[in-house]
Amino acid sequence: MRNFWLLTKREWSERVMNRTFLWMLFIGPLVCLLMLSFLFKAGDEGKNSINVLIVDPAELMDHRVMAQAEHEVHYFFIDDYLEIEEFRDGSQYEKFDAMVEINEKILINKKAFVFYRATPSMDVKMQLKFQMERRIEELVVESFTNLSIDHFRRIKQPLIMDFRNVYDPKNESSDLESWVGFVFGGLIFLFIGIFGMTILRSTAKEKSNRIVEVLLSAVKPRQLMLGKMTGIALAALFQLAIWSVLIGCGLWILRQTIFPDMMNPANWQGIQMAADVQNQVVMAQEGLSNNPVLDLVYARIDYVWMSVHFVFFFVAAYYFYGAFFSMIGAMTGTESDGQQFVMPILLLLGFSILSGYMYIHYPDSTFAAWISYLPFTAPMVVMIQLAQGVPIESYYLIWIHWLIIVLSAVLMLQVAGKLYKNGILQFGHRLRLSQFWRYFKS
Amino acid sequence: MLEINNLCKSFQRKIALDEVSLTVGKGEIYGLLGPNGAGKTTLIRIINQILEADRGTIRMNGQLMTQSQLANIGYLPEERGLYKNMQVEEQLIFLAQLRGLTKKEAQRNVSHWLSKFGIQDWRSKRVESLSKGMAQKVQFIAALVHDPQLLVLDEPLSGFDPVNVELILSEMKELKESGKTIILSTHNMQSVDEICDRASLIHEAKKLAEDTVWNLREQHNQGEYMVRFKGNMIGFVNALWTDFELLRHEEIGDNRFLAKLKMRGASQMNDLINALVGKVEIELIEKKLPSMQEVFIDIIRGKEEAHA
Numbered sequence: 001m002r003n004f005w006l007l008t009k010r011e012w013s014e015r016v017m018n019r020t021f022l023w024m025l026f027i028g029p030l031v032c033l034l035m036l037s038f039l040f041k042a043g044d045e046g047k048n049s050i051n052v053l054i055v056d057p058a059e060l061m062d063h064r065v066m067a068q069a070e071h072e073v074h075y076f077f078i079d080d081y082l083e084i085e086e087f088r089d090g091s092q093y094e095k096f097d098a099m100v101e102i103n104e105k106i107l108i109n110k111k112a113f114v115f116y117r118a119t120p121s122m123d124v125k126m127q128l129k130f131q132m133e134r135r136i137e138e139l140v141v142e143s144f145t146n147l148s149i150d151h152f153r154r155i156k157q158p159l160i161m162d163f164r165n166v167y168d169p170k171n172e173s174s175d176l177e178s179w180v181g182f183v184f185g186g187l188i189f190l191f192i193g194i195f196g197m198t199i200l201r202s203t204a205k206e207k208s209n210r211i212v213e214v215l216l217s218a219v220k221p222r223q224l225m226l227g228k229m230t231g232i233a234l235a236a237l238f239q240l241a242i243w244s245v246l247i248g249c250g251l252w253i254l255r256q257t258i259f260p261d262m263m264n265p266a267n268w269q270g271i272q273m274a275a276d277v278q279n280q281v282v283m284a285q286e287g288l289s290n291n292p293v294l295d296l297v298y299a300r301i302d303y304v305w306m307s308v309h310f311v312f313f314f315v316a317a318y319y320f321y322g323a324f325f326s327m328i329g330a331m332t333g334t335e336s337d338g339q340q341f342v343m344p345i346l347l348l349l350g351f352s353i354l355s356g357y358m359y360i361h362y363p364d365s366t367f368a369a370w371i372s373y374l375p376f377t378a379p380m381v382v383m384i385q386l387a388q389g390v391p392i393e394s395y396y397l398i399w400i401h402w403l404i405i406v407l408s409a410v411l412m413l414q415v416a417g418k419l420y421k422n423g424i425l426q427f428g429h430r431l432r433l434s435q436f437w438r439y440f441k442s
Numbered sequence: 443m444l445e446i447n448n449l450c451k452s453f454q455r456k457i458a459l460d461e462v463s464l465t466v467g468k469g470e471i472y473g474l475l476g477p478n479g480a481g482k483t484t485l486i487r488i489i490n491q492i493l494e495a496d497r498g499t500i501r502m503n504g505q506l507m508t509q510s511q512l513a514n515i516g517y518l519p520e521e522r523g524l525y526k527n528m529q530v531e532e533q534l535i536f537l538a539q540l541r542g543l544t545k546k547e548a549q550r551n552v553s554h555w556l557s558k559f560g561i562q563d564w565r566s567k568r569v570e571s572l573s574k575g576m577a578q579k580v581q582f583i584a585a586l587v588h589d590p591q592l593l594v595l596d597e598p599l600s601g602f603d604p605v606n607v608e609l610i611l612s613e614m615k616e617l618k619e620s621g622k623t624i625i626l627s628t629h630n631m632q633s634v635d636e637i638c639d640r641a642s643l644i645h646e647a648k649k650l651a652e653d654t655v656w657n658l659r660e661q662h663n664q665g666e667y668m669v670r671f672k673g674n675m676i677g678f679v680n681a682l683w684t685d686f687e688l689l690r691h692e693e694i695g696d697n698r699f700l701a702k703l704k705m706r707g708a709s710q711m712n713d714l715i716n717a718l719v720g721k722v723e724i725e726l727i728e729k730k731l732p733s734m735q736e737v738f739i740d741i742i743r744g745k746e747e748a749h750a
Contacts, residue, residue: 006539014527210523214584217490217517218540220509425492427521442454 003219004227011231015198016238025239029246036297037254049074050097050124055082058104065135073127084115100132107140178360180301181387185356185380187240188314189349195236195318196325199229200342203329203424212424221421225330226413229322233315240314244307251297301387309386309398316402317379320409321345323416331423331439332431341431348376356380372401375408415440443468443623444489444592449498451484458484459495460647466592466625466640471618473634473641473655474627475738480644482627483520486594489625490517502592513542516590520597520627522581524569530580531556531565534587541588548587555583559609574601582610586617593617593624599633611637631735641734643741650741659731662740665705666730667714672698673722681721685709702730 015021049072054061056077063077076096087099098116106112112132120128141152203225206212215224324345332338355377359368371377372385378401390398422439444466451459459481466472476482487493489500491512500507502514525533531552538548556562559579569577578601586593598614599607607630614624614637626638634641634655642652651658666689671678678701679688686709691701703714711729718724732740 003540006536010536014525206523209526210519210521211525212523213487213492213519213521214517214523214537214581215540216492217515217519218512218537425487438454 004223004230007215007219007224007227008231008234011202011228012234012238014202015232015235021235021239025242026246028239029243029250032243032247033250033254036251040254040297050120051076051095052098052100052128053078053082053087053093053096054100054102055080055087056102057081058102060102060104060106060139061135065131072124073131087115088117098128100128106136107143110136177387177389178384179387180306181384182356182360182380184306184310184387185383186353188310188317188379188383189353191236191240191314192318192321193346193349195232196321196345197342198232199322199325200329200338202228202232203326204332204338207330207332207424207427216424221424222413222417224424225326225417225420229319229326233318233322236318237311237314248303255298306383306386310383312402313379313382313405316405316409317375320375320405320412321349323409323412327416327419327423327436328431330420331426331435333427338431352377352380356384359384373404375405378405443470443503444625445499445501445504446485446489447499447501449485449488449500450496451481451488451493452496457647459488462498462644462647462649464642464649464652466623468623469618469621470639471614471624471626471637473638473734474625474644475631475634475641475734476644477742481647482644483596485644486517486519486596486625486627489594490515513588514591516541516585516588516593518581518585518593518595518598520600522578522601524577524581524584526570527568529566529568530561530572533569534580534584537584538587541590543588551587551589552583555587559583575603575606578602579606582613591623593622594627595624596627597629598626599628599630607633631733631738634734638734643738645742645745650745655734658737659734662732662737663729664732665709667703667705667711668726668728668730669701669703669714669718669724670694670698670726671701671718671722671724675699678718678722681717683717685713685717698725 051074053076054065057080059079061077065075082093082099084099087093087096093099097118098114098120101113101115103112114128137152138149141147141149145152147155206215206228212224219227325342328338328341328345355371358365359371359381362368368381372381382398382401386398419436419439422442423435446462446464449459449462450457462481462485464472474482474485484493488495489507491507491509502511505511528536534552534555535545535548538551539545543551552565553562556565559582561576561579564572564576569580572580582598585595595614598610602610611633614626618624618637626634628634638655640652640654641658643650653661674697675691675693678699682688682703685706687704687706689702689704691699694700705714711727715724715727
């Protein structure tokens, strides 16, 4: 046990006391924060203003679109026909970002074409649609009913079809939360991929510089393998912990400094619109009615709950997959050998990420049931389940999944230990598939 | 100190060791000889518990060898290896700790050996910045830093210049004097002649010979003598008559010669002296024993001829 910890400590020091690793400790979170800031900004495109030219030869709109029009969309009118080419190429139309074509049948078919120069943001699209719809609504009420517009709006109730799972009648979980789980699961597999390759390279390097023979004269092959894997796992967890702290601090600073206005619900455009019109359709589309990225990052993720489970599932999955990487590293003839044998493992990692995507879309399928028990894919599925919220009565299932991964990891470590022992002192050969069976048998 | 009994090891169909038995006494320097691929490294790896034997036993100080006894063994493998990006001292302390020393003990021993080999100034250098010879010294220190009872050295002299070969040889003699046991696997037969007490020869997985170095050389004695004399060469040849065969001679000075003779029949050195006295002025007569290199070649050739 003492030697195991010595090996672990050495491996940990080698990773952590490395200049690149130390740089990445800070560069990684910085890049993450920059990306998040970019996403926050992207999710807050509502402040972009565009000029819209409404081509209304029938003069239906009466040069009016919503009396309390939002500032982000500026409307201009033309009471004549305008061809797209003319709009596109005419210098007098350059200042307009989009053209809305209103034909005389719009009150019947409720259809209008919007021709834009650059794709408008989702918020602008929503605003434009909403404001145009409001104006058309006024015209429809005026032309076909005797009601006042306020009265019409009071009685107008669109049919809302709210699809809910029988096991989640309060709709506590949502797709957005599933994607949070997906991101956590993805992180597990990303780190396994990165640090799995570190295991492979480090094992192959020890083998090629022949230090392994000196080490094996003092420790058992399995101890050496586990010591290395544990040292690298600790380095990975250390990196994750530092990243989490730095990203957490960074998010807090962003919230306090750069994006305080976004955090104020009063500034959320969708809320203003919703409060203004009480349109339940818009209300139902929450993701579009405020900044979804901000909402997700600051309000929806239960970081403690997710992080605790993340560590347990990461460690179990790391040892499970790490056994494969160790095995291949020990069996390679040269440092560069074995790359091709890593491909199936990387494909498995990719499949696991894909399985998370499939699980979100088809959670009740047979496939979903299978992948939640397969040790290859279970970490991803479980992270999604945890993010969606697990009822207390079925919470034990999460730990059954974990136990399956742990038992599979133990089994794989046994197999890998055997192959490691038989392969680590073989030098200069070219790795072949048949060797796996030969080393396993001997 | 070490008893190896009927050790067998094979890798798939290739037999690496076939019923090899040998005994290494305490305080001995034991030469393990054999051509490449004979099975020496396999034997050494089994002693170090790196490989498991298919059959046979190894006892150290009367007890079956286990992992716990590895702390009493120092091992220098033929293929040298160190962590290239670790500092010399840090690396030696790590390896000493793996062999059971506490950090303090390891630091003390490392300091001692670095000073002894005159490389204390290199303690903070990374291994990758060392010359090959310097790295070899570090590895040699790594094998004995934990003060083992038994040292297993596989080609310890390869890669060293003559000055450092001398240094290592004298260090091995010193270790022997302090009661350490050394198993030395080498192709450097001169060193075997010089420092080994006993040796065994392994060829094609089998042990072909085992004895003291002197006895092995004696056993392969061809009855050859070197004679240095002053006088007439014709008179010398006439004096030999039919009991001795002159193999070669050379004039080394004015009427002084060096001749190599081979005995015929049951002739002894006294017969030679009697034959020469009064004929030439004898300056030196020396029994010419074969070197270990010649013994080695003789045994291997004998084995191959027997096969043919």
